[in-house]
Amino acid sequence: MAALTPTTEHQPHHPHTLSTLDFQGASSAAAANAMRTELNRLISQVKDENERKLFQNEMGNFFLLFNRWLAEKSKGTKINWDKVNSPPEDQIVPYDNIPKVENSPHLNKLAVLKLNGGLGTTMGCVGPKSAIEVRDGMTFLDLSVRQIEYLNKAKNVNVPFILMNSFNTDDETKRIVQKYATHNIEILTFNQSRYPRINKDSLLPTPRNPNGDIADWYPPGHGDLFDSLHNSGLLDQLIADGKEYVFVSNVDNLGATVDEGILNHMVESGAEFLMEVTDKTRADIKGGTLIDYEGSIRLLEIAQVPSEHVEDFKSIKKFKIFNTNNLWVNLKAIKRVVEDRELSLEVIVNNKTTDSGEKVIQLETAVGAGIKHFHNAHGVNVPRNRFLPVKSTSDLFLVTSDLYSLTHGELSVNPKRMFNTVPLVKLGDHFKKVNNFLARFKNPPHILELDHLTVTGDVSFGSDVVLKGTVIIVANAGSHIDIPSGSVLENKVVSGNLHILDH
Numbered sequence: 001m002a003a004l005t006p007t008t009e010h011q012p013h014h015p016h017t018l019s020t021l022d023f024q025g026a027s028s029a030a031a032a033n034a035m036r037t038e039l040n041r042l043i044s045q046v047k048d049e050n051e052r053k054l055f056q057n058e059m060g061n062f063f064l065l066f067n068r069w070l071a072e073k074s075k076g077t078k079i080n081w082d083k084v085n086s087p088p089e090d091q092i093v094p095y096d097n098i099p100k101v102e103n104s105p106h107l108n109k110l111a112v113l114k115l116n117g118g119l120g121t122t123m124g125c126v127g128p129k130s131a132i133e134v135r136d137g138m139t140f141l142d143l144s145v146r147q148i149e150y151l152n153k154a155k156n157v158n159v160p161f162i163l164m165n166s167f168n169t170d171d172e173t174k175r176i177v178q179k180y181a182t183h184n185i186e187i188l189t190f191n192q193s194r195y196p197r198i199n200k201d202s203l204l205p206t207p208r209n210p211n212g213d214i215a216d217w218y219p220p221g222h223g224d225l226f227d228s229l230h231n232s233g234l235l236d237q238l239i240a241d242g243k244e245y246v247f248v249s250n251v252d253n254l255g256a257t258v259d260e261g262i263l264n265h266m267v268e269s270g271a272e273f274l275m276e277v278t279d280k281t282r283a284d285i286k287g288g289t290l291i292d293y294e295g296s297i298r299l300l301e302i303a304q305v306p307s308e309h310v311e312d313f314k315s316i317k318k319f320k321i322f323n324t325n326n327l328w329v330n331l332k333a334i335k336r337v338v339e340d341r342e343l344s345l346e347v348i349v350n351n352k353t354t355d356s357g358e359k360v361i362q363l364e365t366a367v368g369a370g371i372k373h374f375h376n377a378h379g380v381n382v383p384r385n386r387f388l389p390v391k392s393t394s395d396l397f398l399v400t401s402d403l404y405s406l407t408h409g410e411l412s413v414n415p416k417r418m419f420n421t422v423p424l425v426k427l428g429d430h431f432k433k434v435n436n437f438l439a440r441f442k443n444p445p446h447i448l449e450l451d452h453l454t455v456t457g458d459v460s461f462g463s464d465v466v467l468k469g470t471v472i473i474v475a476n477a478g479s480h481i482d483i484p485s486g487s488v489l490e491n492k493v494v495s496g497n498l499h500i501l502d503h
Contacts, residue, residue, distance in 0.1 A: 028074040031203045035066055042196070042210050054231075055210060061227055062195045065220070065363050069347045081309050084300065085292040092277065092290065092321065092379040093265070104260035106267050108157045109244040111331075112148055112258060114251040115367075116173060117166030117192055117219045123393060124433025128169035130251045131176055132434060134390055134399055135406055140251050141176060146409030147257055149185045159258070160186040160243070163251075164228065166219035167194045190232035195220045200351070200359040215354060222325075223345045223365025230338045239331050246334075248327040248367065254399060254411050255388030256326045262380060263328065272333035273374035275299070276326035276382045283424065285314035287322030288368060290379050297377060299323060299368040303348045321379070323368050324387040330374070337373045345369040384422070385413060393437040394425045397453075401444045417448050428456035442485065449490075462487065 039059045046052040120129040130140040138146070148161045165173050170191050177187050194217045196205035207216035225248065229235045238246070245266060249256030266274050277290060288301040305313045312318060337343050345365035352360050371377045388411060390396055398404070403422070404411040431437045442463040447453070449468040457475030462485030469491035475481040479497045483489070 028070040031070055032063075032067055034202075034204060036063065038205050039063060039196075042205065042207065045209050057231060058193050058195075061193060062220075062363075065195075065347065065365070066198070068344070069349070069363050072347060078306055079293075079300070079304055081306060081312075083294055086318065086320075087290050087292045087297055087379065090378075091292070091297050092381050095262075095380055095382045098261045098265045098380065101260040101264045103155065104264050106245070106263055107151075107155055107159065107258075107260060109242060110258070110263060111160045111162055111238055111243045111246045112144075113162040113164060113225075113246050113248045114144055115222045115225070115248065115325075116163040116169055116251045117222070118252075119168050120434075122391075123396075124435060127172045128165075128176075130163075130169070131172065132390075134254070134396060135404075135411070138409075140254070140390075141173075143254065143406075143409040143411075144251065145180050145183065145185055145187070149183050150408035151258055152184050158186065160188055160238070160241075162234070162246075163187070163189045164192055164222070164225055165189055166192050167214070167217065168219065188234060190228060190234050192219050192222070192224045192228045194218075195363070197352070197354075197360040197362060200361050206354075206358065206360055218362045220362070221348065221364030222367040223369055225367045226334055226338050226343055226370060229334065235331060235335055235338075239335065244331055246329050246331055248325075248329060250325050250389065252391065253324065253326065253387060253389045255386045256324070257386075257410050259386070262382075265380070266328050266330075269376060269378075271328075271374075271376040271378060272330040273371050273377035274328040275368055275371055275377075275379045276324045276328075276386060277321040277379045278324055278382050278384050278387050280316050280320055280322045282316070284322045285316070288366065289313075289319040289322050290371075291319075296372055297379075298372050299346075299366065301346070301348060301366055301369075303350075304346055321381060324382070325368060326382070326386060327368060329370075333374050337370070342373050343370065344373075384420075392427075393431050393434060394427045396434070396437065397425050397427060397431075397444070398422060398447075401447045403447055414448060419451075421451075423447060423450040424452045426454045430458055431455065457481070459483070465489070 043052060043056050043059060046055050114130070116128060116130050118129045120127060120132050123132065125132050133139050135143065145161065148159055151157070152159055163173060170189070174189060177189070180187060196207050197216055197218055198204070199206050207213070245263065247258060262274065275290065280287065286302050288299050291298050291300045300313070302310065302313055346369050348364045348366065350362040350364050352362060354360060388399065390399060399411060403414055403417060405414055427437070431440060440459065441461045445461060445465040445467050447467050450471070452470040453467060454472045457477070457479065459473050459475050459481045461483045464486050465483050466488040468489070471489045471491070472493045473481060473483070474495045476495070481494060481497065
């Protein structure tokens with residue numbers, strides 16, 4: 001029976017073996033040994049030889065991450081805030097400086113990858129978030145497929161569409177994508193890793209067997225993309241098919257479309273990694289940002305910031321941009337950094353409490369943190385319209401409205417909108433779940449002249465409501481407000497009870 005054994009030998013290729021590190025404290029070494037024993041016990045329970053090899057490799061990667069976290073913890077390794085600086089100007093290229101391109105000769109070398117590991121639970125939906133309907137009866141997946149299908153047809157190219165699923169989304173996603181079988185698009189899927197949650201007190205894995213309760217496992221963040229793409233065999237397949245670049249984005253970012261100008265810039269600048277950033281607003285103060293750290297470009301996430309400097313991190317004056325997670329990466333460079341074991345992404349500690357009350361730790365990484373490992377890597381400061389995420393029903397309110405028009409799966413701002421900014425929308429708990437949200441609007445209000453909308457309490461909207469300027473609607477506990485069909489609200493505060501019946 002194969003087991004994961006400690007080794008100090010450098011191994012350039014996968015599968016990983018569990019290696020010991022030079023730990024500062026005896027407690028860290030003891031925790032590592034105990035973790036290795038438990039992981040080997042889990043591996044020994046996998047009977048099928050091929051499955052066991054895959055699982056052993058996955059647990060090896062997890063153990064390396066666990067060891068790095070222990071080492072950082074025992075050494076008290078923290079980012080030195082005095083060394084955190086804004087990136088130099090040549091590290092952030094303004095989008096307007098990049099020539100617009102209509103027919104890039106490099107388009108056939110591109111693949112598009114969507115991060116599809118998340119569930120729709122925060123919006124009250126069951127299954128993958130990508131299956132939520134967002135516009136004209138189409139889901140996130142539908143819109144993305146339509147974009148790539150149109151691109152392939154219009155430019156006579158073959159850009160494959162790749163989904164990185166998690167164990168939470170894989171089965172349902174594979175079932176959904178069958179409906180695109182007759183479309184002019186090649187859809188490929190692979191799974192990111194499945195790591196065991198760690199009991200916070202014992203620092204041991206919570207699962208007792210490899211196929212037990214799904215709640216004992218977690219997908220370790222999108223930083224896992226590099227290893228998982230390599231381990232799946234898909235990376236080698238793409239390179240063999242003549243693909244050289246991959247455009248990565250979150251599946252819920254409706255602004256992340258293929259930009260041939262950025263692709264050309266990547267090729268001509270010799271960059272192995274491009275990160276699209278955009279100007280920070282008050283709504284983005286928690287977003288990760290690019291920094292200069294000891295002379296190299298790095299991604300700084302809020303989870304890495306010492307507590308005494310969190311307010312500095314949120315400052316729009318000091319950190320003017322944030323990461324959209326639209327990334328352009330050279331495929332051969334991914335192969336190099338993975339196989340040469342160059343990857344050392346910052347560990348993000350995510351503390352959770354299970355339904356049973358057990359305190360657990362999830363060790364995660366962010367894909368954007370890989371920027372420091374790639375040659376000529378830099379940021380591109382893109383317009384806000386390339387960052388259009390739907391994280392909540394407040395975002396859904398915007399993308400379903402007349403603020404945007406839809407062409408070939410791509411959303412664009414309505415030219416009748418007179419302002420460059422997007423309205424600030426805050427919908428209360430009564431609107432939090434998609435079904436409740438949909439039930440409260442007969443149809444989407446007209447918001448071309450809206451600046452700010454806040455709605456709290458039991459509020460419903462009739463059809464063809466127009467909202468302008470700043471509108472605040474508050475139904476106190478026990479009250480109900482009906483906004484009648486055809487109403488025009490401009491710079492209004494509505495509170496108390498309002499119920500008008502049609503007759």
